[in-house]
Amino acid sequence: MSYHSNLNFHNVNSENFQPGEYEGCSFSQCNFAGMNLQGFSFEDCSFTNCDLSNCKVPGVSFRGVTFESCKMLGIHFQSCNPFLIEFTFKNCQLDYCGFYNLQLKKTVFSSCRMLEADFTMANLTASSFVGSELSGAVFDQTVLEKADFREAQNYRIDPELNRIKGARFDLDGLPGLLGKYGIKIG
Structure with missing residues (x-):
């Protein structure tokens, strides 16, 4: 699995976003709508003005993740990895x-x-x-x-x-x- 640390991702979409571990990364204006995020792990990451609507999150780790002004319709967070799960949501749908x-x-x-x-x-x-x-x-x-x-x-x-x-x-x-x-x- 690939490892990414302290990187900024801007205007990325599901076609060029690869599974892996993301630590300390920021995502802005990204469109991941409908994407299957299985195989991803996010720790101390931030998402700003992103669309994650209808993403599939089975087994995905979210630790210390902040979502701000994101569109996140229909996500079943109960299927993600519950271990050390930690979110913050501000001005999100x-x-x-x-x-x-x-x-x-x-x-x-x-x-x-x-x-x-x-x-x-x-x-x-x-x-x-x-x-x-x-x-x-x-x-x-x-x-x-x-x-x-x-x-x-x-x-x-x-x-x-x-x-x-x-x-x-x-x-x-x-x-x-x-x-x-x-x-x-x-």
Whole structure:
């Protein structure tokens, strides 16, 4: 397997992107949409303004990886290598992504759009969803203790099905917590 360290990749697409280990690399304006990333490993890498929509990620390692202003629709992250998995997402589109049963403590999802993302059984302790759009996102048996949902919009979280002790919410978010009870607020 090839090894790449501290390189900058700009405007690369799936045709000229080879499997291997990438450490400390940055990717900008790259188009990997629909690519099968099996055989890739990313450590301390950053992706900026990239399109990774519908990428296949079976066994892919993501350690200390930052995604900023990326389009990442329909990625099933639950199939990647869960060992030492660590992401940061800022201003990304993560619609229809799956994070089923992943250990994602302290993960940052800052100002992301995450329509119908699946967080079923994930551990998101102390994660941040500040400023994110969460319409249709699924939280079922999810650990959200100490998670931050301030300024997040349109989430529906059932306190009886999820662990939310110590989580932070705005007053505007109360309908997303109490909706199933038919309570009117305000």
